[in-house]
Amino acid sequence: MNEKIGIQTIQGGVCAAEGVSASAVTAGIKESGRPDMTLIEFAPPARAAGVYTRNLVCAAPVTLCRERVGKGALRAILVNSGNANACTGKAGMADAHRLCREVAARLKCAEEEIVMSSTGLIGAPLPVDKMVAALDMLVSDLSGDGGAASAEAIMTTDTHPKEYAVSIELPDGTVRLGGMTKGAGMIAPDMATMLAYITTDADVPENILADLLRSATAESFNCVTIDGDMSTNDTVILAATGVSGVKVEGGEALARFEAGLRKVCTELALSILRDGEGVTKVVEIRIEEAADAGEARRAARSVAESLLVKTALFGGLANWGRYFAAAGYSGARVDQERMSLRIGDVRVVEGGAPVPGWEGSLAEVLKRPEYSVVLGLGVGEAKSRFWTTDISYDYVRINADYRT
Amino acid sequence: MNEKIGIQTIQGGVCAAEGVSASAVTAGIKESGRPDMTLIEFAPPARAAGVYTRNLVCAAPVTLCRERVGKGALRAILVNSGNANACTGKAGMADAHRLCREVAARLKCAEEEIVMSSTGLIGAPLPVDKMVAALDMLVSDLSGDGGAASAEAIMTTDTHPKEYAVSIELPDGTVRLGGMTKGAGMIAPDMATMLAYITTDADVPENILADLLRSATAESFNCVTIDGDMSTNDTVILAATGVSGVKVEGGEALARFEAGLRKVCTELALSILRDGEGVTKVVEIRIEEAADAGEARRAARSVAESLLVKTALFGGLANWGRYFAAAGYSGARVDQERMSLRIGDVRVVEGGAPVPGWEGSLAEVLKRPEYSVVLGLGVGEAKSRFWTTDISYDYVRINADYRT
Numbered sequence: 001m002n003e004k005i006g007i008q009t010i011q012g013g014v015c016a017a018e019g020v021s022a023s024a025v026t027a028g029i030k031e032s033g034r035p036d037m038t039l040i041e042f043a044p045p046a047r048a049a050g051v052y053t054r055n056l057v058c059a060a061p062v063t064l065c066r067e068r069v070g071k072g073a074l075r076a077i078l079v080n081s082g083n084a085n086a087c088t089g090k091a092g093m094a095d096a097h098r099l100c101r102e103v104a105a106r107l108k109c110a111e112e113e114i115v116m117s118s119t120g121l122i123g124a125p126l127p128v129d130k131m132v133a134a135l136d137m138l139v140s141d142l143s144g145d146g147g148a149a150s151a152e153a154i155m156t157t158d159t160h161p162k163e164y165a166v167s168i169e170l171p172d173g174t175v176r177l178g179g180m181t182k183g184a185g186m187i188a189p190d191m192a193t194m195l196a197y198i199t200t201d202a203d204v205p206e207n208i209l210a211d212l213l214r215s216a217t218a219e220s221f222n223c224v225t226i227d228g229d230m231s232t233n234d235t236v237i238l239a240a241t242g243v244s245g246v247k248v249e250g251g252e253a254l255a256r257f258e259a260g261l262r263k264v265c266t267e268l269a270l271s272i273l274r275d276g277e278g279v280t281k282v283v284e285i286r287i288e289e290a291a292d293a294g295e296a297r298r299a300a301r302s303v304a305e306s307l308l309v310k311t312a313l314f315g316g317l318a319n320w321g322r323y324f325a326a327a328g329y330s331g332a333r334v335d336q337e338r339m340s341l342r343i344g345d346v347r348v349v350e351g352g353a354p355v356p357g358w359e360g361s362l363a364e365v366l367k368r369p370e371y372s373v374v375l376g377l378g379v380g381e382a383k384s385r386f387w388t389t390d391i392s393y394d395y396v397r398i399n400a401d402y403r404t
Numbered sequence: 405m406n407e408k409i410g411i412q413t414i415q416g417g418v419c420a421a422e423g424v425s426a427s428a429v430t431a432g433i434k435e436s437g438r439p440d441m442t443l444i445e446f447a448p449p450a451r452a453a454g455v456y457t458r459n460l461v462c463a464a465p466v467t468l469c470r471e472r473v474g475k476g477a478l479r480a481i482l483v484n485s486g487n488a489n490a491c492t493g494k495a496g497m498a499d500a501h502r503l504c505r506e507v508a509a510r511l512k513c514a515e516e517e518i519v520m521s522s523t524g525l526i527g528a529p530l531p532v533d534k535m536v537a538a539l540d541m542l543v544s545d546l547s548g549d550g551g552a553a554s555a556e557a558i559m560t561t562d563t564h565p566k567e568y569a570v571s572i573e574l575p576d577g578t579v580r581l582g583g584m585t586k587g588a589g590m591i592a593p594d595m596a597t598m599l600a601y602i603t604t605d606a607d608v609p610e611n612i613l614a615d616l617l618r619s620a621t622a623e624s625f626n627c628v629t630i631d632g633d634m635s636t637n638d639t640v641i642l643a644a645t646g647v648s649g650v651k652v653e654g655g656e657a658l659a660r661f662e663a664g665l666r667k668v669c670t671e672l673a674l675s676i677l678r679d680g681e682g683v684t685k686v687v688e689i690r691i692e693e694a695a696d697a698g699e700a701r702r703a704a705r706s707v708a709e710s711l712l713v714k715t716a717l718f719g720g721l722a723n724w725g726r727y728f729a730a731a732g733y734s735g736a737r738v739d740q741e742r743m744s745l746r747i748g749d750v751r752v753v754e755g756g757a758p759v760p761g762w763e764g765s766l767a768e769v770l771k772r773p774e775y776s777v778v779l780g781l782g783v784g785e786a787k788s789r790f791w792t793t794d795i796s797y798d799y800v801r802i803n804a805d806y807r808t
Contacts, residue, residue: 053733054733055729055732055733056732056733056736056737056738056740057728057729057731057732057733057738057740057743058732058740084725086725086728087725087728087740087753087756087757087758088757089741089755089756089757090741091757121725122723122724122725122726122728122729123724123725123753123758231729232725232728232729232732307711307795311799311800314800319526320526320527321488321490321491321525321526321527321636322526324461324491324526324636325459325461325526325635325636327461328459328460328461328462328636329457329458329459329460329461332460333460334460334461336460336461336462336491337493337494339461349491349527351493352491352493353491353492353493353495354491354527391711391800392800393797393800393801395715395800396715396718396795396796396797396799396800397797
């Protein structure tokens with residue numbers, strides 16, 4: 001289907017779209033000496049939309065993004081890793097404002113056209129002087145080839161940079177859509193922050209960008225879970241430079257663009273799970289026969305976040321009762337005598353009772369690195385999908401060690 | 405305060421009250437050859453109340469308890485370990501009915517006066533013939549000294565039996581109140597079933613028993629969490645023989661009895677946490693300054709169940725941002741700039757920002773096996789309390805291994 005509508009994987013990550021440049025430096029925020037700041041610049045300034053953590057405890061830069069993104073032109077996004085600037089009170093907000101002001105001065109634009117994100121340790125003051133000192137180099141190094149360096153600079157404990165981009169053939173021409181992300185879960189030392197930046201050279205009105213991002217995020221980034229904890233800093237920004245001159249406002253162009261955006265968001269979200277620390281399994285949880293869409297989602301999330309399910313995935317266990325229990329306490333209605341379960345291609349439970357001989361072929365499925373679990377609730381026709389991971393010894397080790 | 409109102413710890417567990425007998429056998433349900441069936445008998449038949457799992461997927465014996473407990477005289481409770489009789493369809497319900505009928509025939513009472521509980525593997529048929537064969541011995545061995553043997557027979561992966569009993573001096577005489585429980589969390593191979601049976605020789609009307617049990621459970625068993633998973637089999641039953649002749653219907657007698665019941669439930673609930681497999685820390689989570697009681701409870705539960713909090717407890721980490729984040733996504737209102745945190749006796753955060761020098765004395769607190777965390781949300785005056793544990797390597801090992 002993707003081939004049919006002309007979506008092709010391309011290189012370039014967050015700089016794949018025309019009009020986007022990026023750069024990265026080591027400012028010294030991280031003790032490791034790895035790159036820890038990046039700047040993403042849009043010329044001309046972009047239209048943009050954002051989706052953020054729903055955590056009521058949120059970091060200063062998230063508050064700043066909420067105030068600025070989607071309210072006018074976006075000239076650049078500054079991102080630092082190594083320090084989350086969260087739980088830092090009024091000083092943290094002043095630091096974020098100062099950094100945006102300093103970037104604006106160097107790019108000769110209004111302060112309101114700059115936003116920033118931070119990820120890393122919570123509750124420590126941002127080393128803002130070091131960061132300001134790094135801005136001249138960030139500005140002078142901006143380049144259309146900077147995507148890979150930028151993706152590396154937002155990493156915390158990710159083992160590799162995460163980028164994905166596509167070209168999409170629309171009726172009036174080809175547009176590019178690309179992005180980068182960093183880990184969502186098990187991000188030591190303090191939080192499981194997920195950051196993602198997606199850019200395009202399509203010409204998309206701001207209100208459509210916001211709708212597209214909300215729906216694509218709901219079915220991708222918001223359907224992956226490693227530990228169920230919601231960060232204070234989670235941020236997804238979609239920015240459109242319009243440089244291609246190809247309008248996306250409705251009809252076939254909008255449908256294709258939406259499919260492309262969903263593809264990019266899903267690939268980025270799954271790349272986070274696959275790189276989750278200690279992860280040995282990535283499992284798709286599909287709920288079927290739910291009473292309505294909300295209950296389907298609730299059941300999928302409950303199963304995906306169950307510690308007993310996640311340890312069973314790690315152990316390669318056939319303890320399927322854990323799936324039923326997690327759906328049963330999710331709040332979704334179930335009909336015990338009509339529930340069913342399929343793991344990979346093995347029918348395990350039907351009509352609420354085990355299918356004779358289910359043990360036979362299951363062991364092979366449970367050894368695979370990725371497989372699907374389909375749980376029927378037996379009450380309706382609604383569906384939902386989540387992706388989850390196992391919980392391994394390494395998960396505990398990484399999250400119980402300080403500053404690893 | 406407990407001394408002042410005449411509550412004394414006594415021996416005897418579930419048989420501490422007059423009119424209660426118990427017995428235990430090895431029926432061969434468990435592969436280990438350990439005791440796996442117990443019978444608790446009331447003479448005269450007791451008044452009773454029950455509280456059960458809210459999981460919509462529930463085991464056959466839970467359905468049977470819901471139908472019978474509190475609806476008339478209770479003559480005996482049969483409990484087996486090793487098999488949960490859950491996800492077993494209509495056959496499972498027929499098995500539970502048959503066992504109760506067989507017990508009733510031997511005790512020469514109505515079938516409706518007998519209930520049962522099961523804990524162990526999910527989705528396997530109950531070995532009902534073996535179990536019926538063990539009933540004659542269970543009945544003939546009934547004894548007022550059977551509490552310890554009974555507490556042993558309900559264990560699954562618990563490392564020791566869990567009993568607690570008190571005598572309570574009431575204005576009209578002394579009553580006894582005792583009980584036993586088994587583990588709530590990390591119970592391999594399949595589920596985290598919590599069972600508790602509490603008996604008294606006080607003379608308490610059925611409607612008061614139900615109210616007392618509901619409120620005592622809400623502040624004890626329902627406030628401990630190891631992995632947040634809710635079992636298909638959780639059951640708490642409170643039974644009163646009335647043999648003491650001391651009425652508990654209101655006033656001072658009711659207040660003292662309620663305090664005693666809360667004490668027994670809290671001691672039993674904490675004994676479960678302390679014996680949780682892989683548990684190295686038991687931590688009290690206190691929420692203060694919440695907008696209302698519901699939000700206080702929601703925040704306490706969210707913090708208590710956060711995987712990032714629980715791995716930090718294991719690692720002895722000072723990563724206090726995890727507490728703020730978990731409260732922030734709980735749904736409870738918070739005022740970021742007024743939030744506060746105390747760990748043990750160390751003031752860590754006040755007014756939403758770290759207290760200078762907090763690191764100094766914290767390391768010593770974090771090494772203790774038990775301590776309190778007090779999180780102020782800064783918006784109101786409501787409070788709540790949960791107890792939680794750490795998540796260790798052993799938690800993962802135990803729950804990822806089959807049939808250990």
